[in-house]
Amino acid sequence: MGEQKLYQASANWLKSAVDALCAAGIEVLAPTQSESGKVDLARVTSSEQVIQSYPNTAFPLKRLFLPMSEVLLEYEKGEEGDVELGPKSAPAKELVILGCRPCDAAALEMLDKVFQWDYSDVPYQEKRDRTTVVSLACSEPSPECFCTSVGGSPQGSEQSDVLVFGGANSAALMQINTAKGEKFIERLADTVTPAPEGTKLPEPTELEQKFDPQKVKGWLDENFESNFWVENSLGCLGCGTCSYLCPTCHCFDIVDEASWNRGQRRRNWDCCSFALFTLHASGHNPRPDQAARYRQRLMHKFKVFPERFGRVACVGCGRCLKNCAVGQNLLADLADIESR
Amino acid sequence: MSANGTITQTLREAAAQVLSEEKVGVVIGYGRDDGQEFSTPVFLRKAEEVKRLVFDDLCFGNLAVYLPRPEIRKMGKTGIVVKGCDLRAVNVLLRENVIKREDVLLIGVRCGGVGQPQLPKCSVCELHDPGGCDVVVGEAIEQQEVKAEQRYTEAGKIEAKPAEHRWEFWQKQLSKCIRCYACRQVCPLCYCKRCIIEKSTPQWVQTSPHLRGNLAWNVTRALHLTGRCVGCGECERVCPMDIPLGAINQKMAKVVDERFGFRSGFSAQEEAPFTTFSTEDSEEGIL
Amino acid sequence: MATKNTSTADQALIPLDYKPSKMRIERITEETSDTKTFRLNFCDADEAQRFEFRAGQFGLYSVFGAGEATFCIASSPTRKEYIECSVKRMGKVTAELHQCNEGDIIGFRGPYGNSFPMEQMEGKNLLFIGGGIGLAPLRSLIWNCLDLREQFAEMTILYGARTEADLVYKEELKTWQQMQDVRTAYTVDPGGETPEWKGEVGFVPQILEKMKPSPKNTIVITCGPPIMIKFVLVSLTGLDFSLESAYTTLENRMKCGVGKCGRCNVGNQYVCKDGPVFRCSDLQNLPQEF
Numbered sequence: 001m002g003e004q005k006l007y008q009a010s011a012n013w014l015k016s017a018v019d020a021l022c023a024a025g026i027e028v029l030a031p032t033q034s035e036s037g038k039v040d041l042a043r044v045t046s047s048e049q050v051i052q053s054y055p056n057t058a059f060p061l062k063r064l065f066l067p068m069s070e071v072l073l074e075y076e077k078g079e080e081g082d083v084e085l086g087p088k089s090a091p092a093k094e095l096v097i098l099g100c101r102p103c104d105a106a107a108l109e110m111l112d113k114v115f116q117w118d119y120s121d122v123p124y125q126e127k128r129d130r131t132t133v134v135s136l137a138c139s140e141p142s143p144e145c146f147c148t149s150v151g152g153s154p155q156g157s158e159q160s161d162v163l164v165f166g167g168a169n170s171a172a173l174m175q176i177n178t179a180k181g182e183k184f185i186e187r188l189a190d191t192v193t194p195a196p197e198g199t200k201l202p203e204p205t206e207l208e209q210k211f212d213p214q215k216v217k218g219w220l221d222e223n224f225e226s227n228f229w230v231e232n233s234l235g236c237l238g239c240g241t242c243s244y245l246c247p248t249c250h251c252f253d254i255v256d257e258a259s260w261n262r263g264q265r266r267r268n269w270d271c272c273s274f275a276l277f278t279l280h281a282s283g284h285n286p287r288p289d290q291a292a293r294y295r296q297r298l299m300h301k302f303k304v305f306p307e308r309f310g311r312v313a314c315v316g317c318g319r320c321l322k323n324c325a326v327g328q329n330l331l332a333d334l335a336d337i338e339s340r
Numbered sequence: 341m342s343a344n345g346t347i348t349q350t351l352r353e354a355a356a357q358v359l360s361e362e363k364v365g366v367v368i369g370y371g372r373d374d375g376q377e378f379s380t381p382v383f384l385r386k387a388e389e390v391k392r393l394v395f396d397d398l399c400f401g402n403l404a405v406y407l408p409r410p411e412i413r414k415m416g417k418t419g420i421v422v423k424g425c426d427l428r429a430v431n432v433l434l435r436e437n438v439i440k441r442e443d444v445l446l447i448g449v450r451c452g453g454v455g456q457p458q459l460p461k462c463s464v465c466e467l468h469d470p471g472g473c474d475v476v477v478g479e480a481i482e483q484q485e486v487k488a489e490q491r492y493t494e495a496g497k498i499e500a501k502p503a504e505h506r507w508e509f510w511q512k513q514l515s516k517c518i519r520c521y522a523c524r525q526v527c528p529l530c531y532c533k534r535c536i537i538e539k540s541t542p543q544w545v546q547t548s549p550h551l552r553g554n555l556a557w558n559v560t561r562a563l564h565l566t567g568r569c570v571g572c573g574e575c576e577r578v579c580p581m582d583i584p585l586g587a588i589n590q591k592m593a594k595v596v597d598e599r600f601g602f603r604s605g606f607s608a609q610e611e612a613p614f615t616t617f618s619t620e621d622s623e624e625g626i627l
Numbered sequence: 628m629a630t631k632n633t634s635t636a637d638q639a640l641i642p643l644d645y646k647p648s649k650m651r652i653e654r655i656t657e658e659t660s661d662t663k664t665f666r667l668n669f670c671d672a673d674e675a676q677r678f679e680f681r682a683g684q685f686g687l688y689s690v691f692g693a694g695e696a697t698f699c700i701a702s703s704p705t706r707k708e709y710i711e712c713s714v715k716r717m718g719k720v721t722a723e724l725h726q727c728n729e730g731d732i733i734g735f736r737g738p739y740g741n742s743f744p745m746e747q748m749e750g751k752n753l754l755f756i757g758g759g760i761g762l763a764p765l766r767s768l769i770w771n772c773l774d775l776r777e778q779f780a781e782m783t784i785l786y787g788a789r790t791e792a793d794l795v796y797k798e799e800l801k802t803w804q805q806m807q808d809v810r811t812a813y814t815v816d817p818g819g820e821t822p823e824w825k826g827e828v829g830f831v832p833q834i835l836e837k838m839k840p841s842p843k844n845t846i847v848i849t850c851g852p853p854i855m856i857k858f859v860l861v862s863l864t865g866l867d868f869s870l871e872s873a874y875t876t877l878e879n880r881m882k883c884g885v886g887k888c889g890r891c892n893v894g895n896q897y898v899c900k901d902g903p904v905f906r907c908s909d910l911q912n913l914p915q916e917f
Contacts, residue, residue, distance in 0.1 A: 240521060325578035326380055
């Protein structure tokens, strides 16, 4: 699309959008709050369930496209030794995601690169195609945020079909980036109006750059073997929290689950921190200790990904440092690398 | 606010001494950087590093999880900072012959409780003063009497619900599990080199994070910790999905307490019910 | 090294839904006490017609209910009527595969990965060095070359296993030995021989040094256990071979086979996409993590 189109809406845009979309029978994911206080995008059927003020959602968008566990195949063995394979794919229903943050939308760019690398991953792409992403620009980044260090911005529009500016109590400005975004605006009917000629986007929110990925990569290029990996992974427990909450981590396992003569082949999340991840059936493990696995995680994000796909596999959402059980701090580790 | 704030200096001195006298190859303790929400593990090899060491209200972690690790053992004898609750885990590791007493140097801290607000486990702490350590730092803390019914309040809350509500409750909770295994990895007593979940011939537990697999995993975890769990609460603290794992562990501890009069980790010599044959054991349930 | 900023925009993507082709086991050959070769036919005639591969490529074979496992295609692309794979019983899927009978249906998806450099091999002397089950990918290539024999100069096959009983493709080893235009040397590790053994005794690199093949105009293709490869490369260097004209295959644990599941990379090289065939000189520049 050539020039960006701007629309304006009332402060209450999120709730009215939910109601308009639900009324049109479209699946809607919007920010809600759980009993334990976590804010997350959940399927909603009414605007009453929706909250409007939050720093970011507890979980990134990844699981909507690469679910934690999904059925790739169903099989049933017949009496005569034949095998029936399924399921027949059902037509995908339209889905609108409302209120994710720009970093999480930008992460879809990295996932797209992997899942469309020579082979287009059908289960992923089907979900991607049916989904419209409406992001909410950040006016108050959290202390753990560092999107500006990895090429993003609190107002970045990458992979957002629509980017909405405006707090909970002020009028909203909607920047339409794609045809899917246009369609979304049409659905909102008269709750939105084209912004007057000359309307400017708000001044970008400042967020200090905390490290330089180029410098980090420069060190990584030379230091596959370094005591850094051993020292900085001593505390790492080897759980999957950082990866599973990461918007760009996409590693998966494929397993069969059988029940008598029928069963499923499933794709489940997996994680390079786990000892089993690379263990050969022979017992050989190319990444035999936590130091090697920690190195893989950093190298993959800040060296391998840039080399293969032209950018780092990190959007600076800060979930890994916020949720690490032992306070392992990716940002501190990268700053440490940069200072070397 | 507890008296924990004043311990840091004495703790540093104690750590510096054992390091400079080369009594240990490493001291595992807590450190704190600006902006961190809790005090995190540090691994000190030299006496001059002890300034990184702190002890405060935010020292939640149970550092005993690091004791069985090969990369730590490689460093030589391990000095470790333990609160009373952590000592219970060390005692189980000793009891189960995972570590040898002569390979660890226990630096006990008299702890008045951690957390802001204080963690529930601290209000029923029975080991403010860790006994049997090589070094103990901190002022003596008056030990409140803890009544049996106070110990299992979390489990009690769930027990009070009717059976079908409990089933509904746990289905809902365990559906959330993403199988990150943070609960297992943070547990000092989940030291198996290869967890049963990682064994595929045969596949004992389904690895998929659907309710069936999650139930199997969480029940397996609970059973493997029955009579062993010391209630440090780390699994629940680190669960990114807020599953009340402590209540499961507490329930199992309660059953073991009621049936066998046994509470895990109060001594390294104790005879644990599941590894001790006794003709006195109740046989109900075995038909 | 084949590092590229992959741009997918300008090339057609191949849709991948992870559904395997159904294949019927036509024949099972017991190679050793723990290795079997499965000859497979596509159940669907159209799929059989469409299927093409190159020597060195691999696939994911699945036993429904047990899961998928990665093996090279051990038959030659010139033999279009079937594909074969040789499987050592190691873990869950391989154990289940060994339980299968002729006539059973299994799953297959592929072919994936790169292949041996057939174009560069044309007109050259070919030296194949295999160890144990590592002969499987070489076998595909050897038959491929034998079927196009006039395109290549001398062909030499050096193959070894721990014991006589561990030698795979025993009938084919005899066939190759009897061919006039193929030089063969078979060896077993010291202690692995029976009194009837007429071949060499010694580790593969030792026999290689004894054979003293000329590096001139020669391409080496070697597959086998990592420890064998390591010493074969040392021996080759000692014999003045350039590792730029030596190729091997890597194997790593894989789930997807197409660069998405994220576990088979060695540095920035994905074994499933950039491999499994690697030039030995390139391997030396990779992080030693395989």
